[in-house]
Amino acid sequence: MSGVALDLLLQALPVAFIMFVVLNFGGILTWVERKQSAIMQDRIGANRASIFGFRVFGLLHPLADAIKMLTKEDFIPARADRLMFKLAPFASVFFALAAFASIPFGDTLRIWGREIQLQAVTLNVGILYVLAMLSMGVYGLMMAGWASANNYALLGGQRAAALMISAEVAIGASIMGVVMVYGSLNMQDIARAQGQPLLPQFFGDWIPAWGILTQPLAFVLFVTAGIAATKRIPFDMPEGESEIIGYFVEYSGMKFGMFAMADFLETVVIAGMVTALFLGGWQAPYLETSGFTFPWGAALPLPHLVVVLLQVGAFLTKVTVVIWFLMLIRWTLPRFRYDQAMRLGWLGLFPLSVLNIVITGLVLLALGKA
Amino acid sequence: MASPYQRTNVPMDPRHSSRLSILQRFYVVEVLVGLVLTARHFFVNMGKHTLRALGVKSAHGAVTIQYPEERRPYATRLRSLHRLVRREDGSPRCVACMMCETVCPAHCIYIVASEHPNPEIEKVPARFDIDLGKCVFCGYCVEACPEDAIRMDTGILEFSSYSRGGMIYTKEMLLALEPARADGTPSSPVPIPPDRVPS
Numbered sequence: 171m172s173g174v175a176l177d178l179l180l181q182a183l184p185v186a187f188i189m190f191v192v193l194n195f196g197g198i199l200t201w202v203e204r205k206q207s208a209i210m211q212d213r214i215g216a217n218r219a220s221i222f223g224f225r226v227f228g229l230l231h232p233l234a235d236a237i238k239m240l241t242k243e244d245f246i247p248a249r250a251d252r253l254m255f256k257l258a259p260f261a262s263v264f265f266a267l268a269a270f271a272s273i274p275f276g277d278t279l280r281i282w283g284r285e286i287q288l289q290a291v292t293l294n295v296g297i298l299y300v301l302a303m304l305s306m307g308v309y310g311l312m313m314a315g316w317a318s319a320n321n322y323a324l325l326g327g328q329r330a331a332a333l334m335i336s337a338e339v340a341i342g343a344s345i346m347g348v349v350m351v352y353g354s355l356n357m358q359d360i361a362r363a364q365g366q367p368l369l370p371q372f373f374g375d376w377i378p379a380w381g382i383l384t385q386p387l388a389f390v391l392f393v394t395a396g397i398a399a400t401k402r403i404p405f406d407m408p409e410g411e412s413e414i415i416g417y418f419v420e421y422s423g424m425k426f427g428m429f430a431m432a433d434f435l436e437t438v439v440i441a442g443m444v445t446a447l448f449l450g451g452w453q454a455p456y457l458e459t460s461g462f463t464f465p466w467g468a469a470l471p472l473p474h475l476v477v478v479l480l481q482v483g484a485f486l487t488k489v490t491v492v493i494w495f496l497m498l499i500r501w502t503l504p505r506f507r508y509d510q511a512m513r514l515g516w517l518g519l520f521p522l523s524v525l526n527i528v529i530t531g532l533v534l535l536a537l538g539k540a
Numbered sequence: 541m542a543s544p545y546q547r548t549n550v551p552m553d554p555r556h557s558s559r560l561s562i563l564q565r566f567y568v569v570e571v572l573v574g575l576v577l578t579a580r581h582f583f584v585n586m587g588k589h590t591l592r593a594l595g596v597k598s599a600h601g602a603v604t605i606q607y608p609e610e611r612r613p614y615a616t617r618l619r620s621l622h623r624l625v626r627r628e629d630g631s632p633r634c635v636a637c638m639m640c641e642t643v644c645p646a647h648c649i650y651i652v653a654s655e656h657p658n659p660e661i662e663k664v665p666a667r668f669d670i671d672l673g674k675c676v677f678c679g680y681c682v683e684a685c686p687e688d689a690i691r692m693d694t695g696i697l698e699f700s701s702y703s704r705g706g707m708i709y710t711k712e713m714l715l716a717l718e719p720a721r722a723d724g725t726p727s728s729p730v731p732i733p734p735d736r737v738p739s
Contacts, residue, residue, distance in 0.1 A: 209589070210582045214604040390568070502578040503571060 177284070185271075185290045191486070192270050192438050199434040199493065200232045206494070207501045235427070242423035247319055250420065254317035259421065259428035262310030266435035269303035272296035273442040274358040276452045276481040277459065280474060288452070288482065289358055296357035297345055300443060301338070304399055307436065308334040311401075311408055314429070315417040326416030329508060330401065330408030336515030337398035337405070343523035344391040347530040348447050351384045361451025365458070375465040378455055381448035387526045389448045391519050396440035397499060398515065402433055404503040405511055412505075441492035445485060449492070454484040614695060614724040619679045621696035622670055622709075623717035623728075625689050631656075632715055634689035636663040640681035648674035649681060665711060672699060673707035695720030696730055 201216075205228060208215025219230040246255055273296075276288030293299050308330050315327020349355060352363040360381075368379035382389045398405040409416040418429045445451060456464050457480060461472035472480070506514065563569050588601035605612050614620075625633045636653035654666035681690050694717045701707050713731045721727050 206582070209585045209601065210578045212581065212585060212601075212603050214602045214606070498575055498579055498582070499571075502574050 176282070180281075180284060180286050183286065184275075184288055187288075188270055188275070188290045189267070191275075192267060192435060195438045195489075195493070196431055196434040197232050198229075199437060200235060200430075201229055202493070203434075203497060203500075204228065204231065206497050210498070210501055236424075239424045239427040244423045244425065245420070247420050249319040251317040251319070254313050255420075256425075258310050258314035258317060259425045259432070260310075261313060262307060262432040263428050263435065265303050265307040265310065266432045266439060269300050269307070269436075269439045270442060271303075272299045272357055273439075273446050274361050274451055275442075275485045276478055277362070279478050287358065288478070292358065293356065295355045297349065297355045297360075297447075300357075300439070301342060301345075304341070304436070304439065305334060305338050307432065310429075310432065311417045314421065318417070318420040320420050322414045323417050323419045325414050326408045326410065326419070329410070329414075330417060333398060333401065333405060333407050333511060333515075336512055336520075337395045340391055340395035340515060340519035340523050341399065343520060344385075344388040344395065344526060345447065346523070347385045347388040347526045348381050350527070350530050350534060351381070357446050357451075361446055361453065364450040365453045378450060378453060380450040380453075385448065385526070385530070387522065387529075389444075391523050391526065392448065393444060393496075395515070395519055396444065397496060398511065400433060400436040400440055400496070402437065402496075402500050404499070404505045406505055407508050407511055410508075437493060437496055438489070441489045441496060444492050445488040449488045452481040452485040454480055457481065457484070611725070614697075614720075616724065618695070618724070619677045619682075619692040620720070620726075621672075621694045621699060621717065622675075622681070622690055622692050622714055623694050623719070624668060624711065624714040625691060626715060630715075632665060632668070632689060632711065633687050634665050634668060634685075635661060635687055636665040636668075637686065639684040639686060640690060643680045643684040645678060645680065646674045646676045648672070648676075668711035668714065669708050670714065671708045673701075673704050691719070693719045694728060695724055695726040696728070698730055 205215045207213075215228060216231045217225055217228040219225070219228065219234040221230060224230075246252060271290040272293045274287070274289040279286045279288055289296075291299070311330040312327040315323045315325070315330070318324070348360065352360045354360055354363070364378060364380050366379050367373065367375045368377045368383055377383065401408050409418075418426055421429060456462050457477065459474075459477060461477060462468075462470040464470075585601040588599040591599035592601060627633050635656075636651055638651055638653075641649040641651050648671040650667065650669045650671070651665050652667040653663045656662065656664040677692070679692055682692055696717070699707070699709075709731065716728065716731065718728045
């Protein structure tokens with residue numbers, strides 16, 4: 171194989187990995203949602219779908235769902251804008267998938283004399299890219315709402331836009347604190363910086379400088395606004411199952427399934443961002459490029475490949491835990507009313523994130539880092 | 541300040557008060573309280589599910605009764621699908637006195653009487669149909685019967701059909717049924733109406 175072809179293949183590797191992981195996460199989340207909610211509510215959950223009598227804990231239900239959705243009638247309303255109507259679910263899924271591209275899932279992998287960044291796209295403005303993709307996601311919803319020629323769908327699309335704007339302001343402002351602390355917009359740099367010890371003059375090498383410790387307020391604000399960006403309960407205004415059905419009211423079959431899929435993919439993206447910005451990304455505690463180096467002096471050297479695998483494993487574990495937490499919130503809290511969500515976004519989250527920026531600036535000044 | 545909704549002088553349960561404390565207004569604390577509650581349910585149930593998967597059969601992580609395979613025990617006086625009681629020779633104990641047909645508030649019983657070969661017995665039903673699509677399961681037919689010839693103790697609750705005609709159960713079907721077992725589970729198979737017999 172020529173060098174160029176190998177280079178291309180190695181470049182495609184992280185992209186393929188991300189597509190594989192994120193799409194599978196999205197598919198399995200339909201199962202997680204059913205099972206986790208059931209276990210939280212003392213139920214068993216969907217367990218009837220079987221192949222030759224094998225039920226495997228209801229894991230075949232996503233498969234059965236896919237078959238059901240693919241075989242359903244694909245209905246388009248007579249007065250709908252046909253092109254936009256068909257395009258909307260694809261836009262929704264595409265931007266949710268694309269948002270994951272600049273989230274790093276491991277440190278640099280050195281193999282066959284080459285260095286591969288474990289990140290689909292190495293961007294110096296990675297955070298801005300993710301923010302842009304997240305907000306582009308709302309275009310799919312607005313297209314769906316407008317093209318359906320249905321007032322309720324239009325209302326849902328408008329609500330989606332309003333919710334996204336109020337959530338996005340808080341997301342952007344709360345991330346600013348993280349950017350100030352780690353001094354970079356590159357998500358790989360931020361993940362690396364979170365492996366440094368936190369305040370070594372007080373704690374030595376014991377505590378890594380994860381974002382949740384340096385920016386606790388920003389963490390709460392970001393998670394709240396992030397849940398709003400996923401458009402799931404408690405922030406399900408665009409959908410509003412109990413009142414307007416929302417932007418996908420006219421959709422059926424797999425197009426409807428793609429909207430549901432986009433919601434789950436956005437959950438994965440938010441979980442990935444929370445992990446990368448606040449939970450140390452792919453950092454495992456005390457794991458450095460040469461192996462474990464414990465603060466009490468012990469060291470456990472590991473080969474490079476094992477270290478990289480541990481890092482990727484740490485990232486996926488953290489993402490899984492965050493998704494579990496997001497699901498816990500989704501199945502615990504009642505939904506907000508539309509005006510309550512707006513008030514929370516503009517009068518709660520946004521001023522608090524500005525306050526967080528001010529405090530962060532003062533603390534950085536006091537520590538002499540600014 | 542009393543709540544505007546409070547009418548009596550009885551102090552209100554503070555949990556039901558319309559006034560929220562500062563801590564409750566802050567919302568984050570209350571959210572965390574709720575999350576701890578649901579998370580505790582999650583972990584406790586998850587632990588029980590794991591124990592059960594490891595072979596501890598007394599551990600139940602859910603209150604679910606997996607219906608077709610598991611049933612909750614029925615009450616002994618449950619009124620279920622009717623059956624016609626048989627004599628020793630297998631003929632119906634029913635003497636076609638029309639008491640049940642008369643008392644039935646839903647008019648779902650249809651009897652055609654005929655002569656019994658035994659001169660000791662007045663009559664015997666030639667037809668005894670119950671339209672279960674109309675039956676209200678009041679049990680008056682059982683109470684009205686002077687011969688104890690009809691009972692509602694089969695324990696069978698699942699009878700369905702794709703047509704109204706399929707809900708009409710004939711004398712032969714009702715005669716073939718047996719009473720429920722001591723634990724309330726049906727001992728006869730559910731009779732399959734003619735329109736549900738697989739072709």
